Amino acid sequence: xxxxxxxxTGIGVLLVLMALRVPVGIALGGVSIIGxxxxxxxxxxxxxxxxxxxxxxxxxxxxxxxxxLLMGAIVYHTGMTAKLFNVARLWLSFxxxxxxxxxxxxxxxxxxxxxxxxxxxxxxxxxxxxxxxKYKYEKxxxxxVVAASGTLGSLIPPSILMVIYGIFTEQPIGKLLxxxxxxxxxxxxxxxxxxxxxxxxxxxxxxxxxxxxxxxxERFNSLLTIWPIPILVFGxxxxxxxxxxxxxxxxxxxxxxxxxxALLQGQLTWPVLRDSIKETLHSTASIFFVAVGAxxxxxxxxxxxxxxxxxxxxxxxxLDPLWLVIGSxxxxxxxxxxxxxxxxxxxxxxxxxxxxxxxGLNLIWMGVLVIKYLEIGMITPPVGLNAYVVKGVVGDTVAxxxxxxxxxxxxxxxxxxxxxxxxxxxxxxxxxxxxx
Numbered sequence: 001x002x003x004x005x006x007x008x009t010g011i012g013v014l015l016v017l018m019a020l021r022v023p024v025g026i027a028l029g030g031v032s033i034i035g036x037x038x039x040x041x042x043x044x045x046x047x048x049x050x051x052x053x054x055x056x057x058x059x060x061x062x063x064x065x066x067x068x069l070l071m072g073a074i075v076y077h078t079g080m081t082a083k084l085f086n087v088a089r090l091w092l093s094f095x096x097x098x099x100x101x102x103x104x105x106x107x108x109x110x111x112x113x114x115x116x117x118x119x120x121x122x123x124x125x126x127x128x129x130x131x132x133x134k135y136k137y138e139k140x141x142x143x144x145v146v147a148a149s150g151t152l153g154s155l156i157p158p159s160i161l162m163v164i165y166g167i168f169t170e171q172p173i174g175k176l177l178x179x180x181x182x183x184x185x186x187x188x189x190x191x192x193x194x195x196x197x198x199x200x201x202x203x204x205x206x207x208x209x210x211x212x213x214x215x216x217x218e219r220f221n222s223l224l225t226i227w228p229i230p231i232l233v234f235g236x237x238x239x240x241x242x243x244x245x246x247x248x249x250x251x252x253x254x255x256x257x258x259x260x261x262a263l264l265q266g267q268l269t270w271p272v273l274r275d276s277i278k279e280t281l282h283s284t285a286s287i288f289f290v291a292v293g294a295x296x297x298x299x300x301x302x303x304x305x306x307x308x309x310x311x312x313x314x315x316x317x318x319l320d321p322l323w324l325v326i327g328s329x330x331x332x333x334x335x336x337x338x339x340x341x342x343x344x345x346x347x348x349x350x351x352x353x354x355x356x357x358x359x360g361l362n363l364i365w366m367g368v369l370v371i372k373y374l375e376i377g378m379i380t381p382p383v384g385l386n387a388y389v390v391k392g393v394v395g396d397t398v399a400x401x402x403x404x405x406x407x408x409x410x411x412x413x414x415x416x417x418x419x420x421x422x423x424x425x426x427x428x429x430x431x432x433x434x435x436x
Contacts (some may be wrong), residue, residue: 028343071236085103108185166403291346322422328373
């Protein structure tokens with residue numbers, strides 16, 4: 001059996017294991033270890049296990065991941081998320097589908113303070129879905145808007161996926177994080193237009209919220225309750241953009257600011273601190289475990305010669321880099337139906353990265369597109385994880401097929417957004433270009 005055949009066999013076994021719901025880290029690591037052993041023997045396998053995981057986990061930039069996760073956990077457990085949704089509700093309830101619009105924009109705000117799509121969906125689901133169902137919103141819309149807008153946590157900085165992509169591709173993480181701002185805001189805007197348009201055409205989807213009892217004093221006073229969120233967002237993004245701090249230091253700044261704000265508000269209780277730290281440790285360990293498996297997979301595929309083989313094929317027929325971008329889109333969307341975001345990214349990058357480099361594609365721009373593809377995968381059946389997060393929040397109140405049916409409209413919106421990002425790379429590259 002040739003090394004190429006062994007490599008492709010390993011990829012096939014890996015996809016089967018993931019389809020069987022074997023934990024991603026175990027599937028990646030197990031296939032890679034056995035593959036390296038088959039290709040190079042036990043010494044190479046032991047050497048890879050001894051060196052590669054440590055070299056990756058000890059990477060200084062990765063310390064940004066637990067810092068961003070801790071910041072988001074503190075924001076949620078101290079009730080800042082609830083206040084953010086309340087402000088959006090008070091100010092936007094007059095619009096058609098006002099509560100859904102409020103959920104979408106509040107999710108964008110929470111995404112800028114958490115960096116996690118699943119955390120955003122879980123937090124906003126607990127707050128917004130009961131409120132929308134109370135006012136007789138169509139169940140598919142009420143749940144789908146939470147699942148879809150939760151994906152903004154992958155794009156709007158700080159983004160955990162952006163940090164991992166930057167480390168893996170050796171791109172400046174600061175520029176990657178800043179590159180996600182305009183695409184993230186564009187996504188929130190398109191979602192808002194979609195919600196308002198659908199509710200204007202079919203008012204039964206979202207009966208009008210009675211905002212006549214809301215006074216302007218209530219609206220303006222509510223703004224005073226969310227002052228921590230702008231401070232956190234500005235503290236993180238501005239410190240990176242202005243070159244004051246590295247992304248790693250910015251993560252520490254965000255976590256420290258969240259702790260200080262919670263302390264000043266009298267909300268930094270022992271249960272809040274304990275739950276925030278536990279949640280951060282659990283999420284960090286899960287991410288790192290998957291990442292280590294992906295690093296081993298990279299070595300296995302490299303030894304098998306798959307990246308070099310595929311890059312050679314690409315150099316033969318892809319005269320226009322646009323075909324590679326379109327091909328990547330299709331691959332990510334299809335595989336995203338079955339794999340989780342981190343596992344998919346770290347499985348695909350060892351194969352696609354040499355091709356991107358061969359054709360001279362801008363890896364900052366491709367980073368935004370890759371994260372966008374992963375967002376689409378998080379709402380695509382049958383394994384759209386954000387849909388399952390929302391299902392876990394609503395229990396038996398809403399059936400899973402109803403959630404996915406509502407998400408079809410947001411998938412169409414995502415196709416439109418991806419088209420804009422491919423046609424106009426400047427949307428992703430404008431802000432990073434100002435940092436040079």
